[in-house]
Amino acid sequence: MGFRALITDKDAAGKVTSSVQVLEEERLPEGDVSVDIEWAGLNYKDGLCLTGGGGLVRAYPHVAGIDFAGTVRESRDGRYAIGDQVVLTGWRVGETHWGGYAERARVNADWLVPLPAGLSTRDAMVVGTAGLTAMLAIDRLEGAGLKPGAGEVLVTGAAGGVGSIATALLSRLGYQVAALSGRPQHGDALRALGAASIIDRNDFLAQPDKPLESARWDGAIDSVGGEVLGKLLKQVKYGGAVASLGNAGGIALETTVLPFILRGVTLIGIDSVMQPYATRVAAWKRIAETFDIAAYAGLVREMGLEELPVAATEILAGEVRGRVIVRPGLS
Missing domain, CATH: 3.40.50.720 (NAD(P)-binding Rossmann-like Domain)
Structure with missing residues (x-):
């Protein structure tokens, strides 16, 4: 069964554009855990990836999105079972490896962190x-x-x-x-x-x-x-x-x-991209214990994949307040 993804591509003239397409499972890159993505985030790096800035994306077509949260769909790694909820940030996912702007992802298990107690997948992407x-x-x-x-x-x-x-x-x-x-x-x-x-x-x-x-x-x-x-x-x-x-x-x-x-x-x-597993787990645990999601609600904006190309230009121009979170299944 196919899944929706925001595909970013570059033409022969060097123009970068993005469009929502339906992909088959075999299009996903190599990895030992597949995740059904429930929420992703919009970050400054994502703005660069969607507009072709900064040289972050080396190969097209590409799926941007440097962070996401969702539920394990398939796993060949003993640390994660089907149904586990997980978070991914960093490791150049969304840059050199396909990222979170899709309903599905396949990644290296080492890049994942178990969703900490007290946070939903939506909460995790607000953070x-x-x-x-x-x-x-x-x-x-x-x-x-x-x-x-x-x-x-x-x-x-x-x-x-x-x-x-x-x-x-x-x-x-x-x-x-x-x-x-x-x-x-x-x-x-x-x-x-x-x-x-x-x-x-x-x-x-x-x-x-x-x-x-x-x-x-x-x-x-x-x-x-x-x-x-x-x-x-x-x-x-x-x-x-x-x-x-x-x-x-x-x-x-x-x-x-x-x-x-x-x-x-x-x-x-401070680099969040290549932080070791234990450091990430400890930081996420402290976030879950400290951050007041309800108090931050007014600074959260939700959108679907189709709205991301415009939002990418907004975040690069410094026009985004707080956090933009993306629901890939929203159409």
């Missing part, structure tokens, strides 16, 4: 790669000494998927969150997630630039990069740490050694 990355950042910051109650933690790109979930998680864990965004019109939604203050990105960048600025932040989670990351490093308190996990504002980093050698600031890189 998705964005939430997993945010929790990995919090875990690393706490490992570097960050503790609740001492001072403010800055979250940049706070209206986006990673930033909004990081804001919600930090608040639930007892941190005082300052949410920085280029879209201050979303301030009320961020306050509802627990942000103690809202900072306009333009105002933040307009402050006088010095090699070291007034120490303000106990720590920070940065999903923007570029000029924003360069400036916030100058404002971190002695012994503080910054988790860097995105580059929506650019890949260049202009800074000096002064924050590092005079204040002992630590810059931590």
Whole structure:
């Protein structure tokens, strides 16, 4: 029996387009577990894959979608049985391997994580790669000494998927969150997630630039990069740490050694793609215990496969608030 998938293809002139097609099982790539996909997510990388940006997709036709959740349909691996609910993020699925924008996927069992208790497959994609990355950042910051109650933690790109979930998680864990965004019109939604203050990105960048600025932040989670990351490093308190996990504002980093050698600031890189199994399981467990799905409901938008090409351009333009989740079976 065939299944629906969003097929992304490139023509001889290099134009990339996507369309919903019905495929047969034998079209799926190699793998030892087949999953009936119930929900997938829309992430910045997905926007690149659907538009041909960034060189992420090497072979066409392709099925994008870097994360998904669903139920095991077939398994040749003893860790997963038919009917088990699972989550997949990372491992370049949706980039070099067919991903979640289909009703079915076939993947390597090592890439899967059992759905944690307390989360539905829909909940898992509300969290998705964005939430997993945010929790990995919090875990690393706490490992570097960050503790609740001492001072403010800055979250940049706070209206986006990673930033909004990081804001919600930090608040639930007892941190005082300052949410920085280029879209201050979303301030009320961020306050509802627990942000103690809202900072306009333009105002933040307009402050006088010095090699070291007034120490303000106990720590920070940065999903923007570029000029924003360069400036916030100058404002971190002695012994503080910054988790860097995105580059929506650019890949260049202009800074000096002064924050590092005079204040002992630590810059931590966060990668969610190749994280080992045990780290993923622990992060998902903590998410299930911490994240308030109901409180985040107003920042969730649902769509079917047909709507993804337009949504891809929106997320690349910074026009998506919160999380977009995809229901492949919706037509």
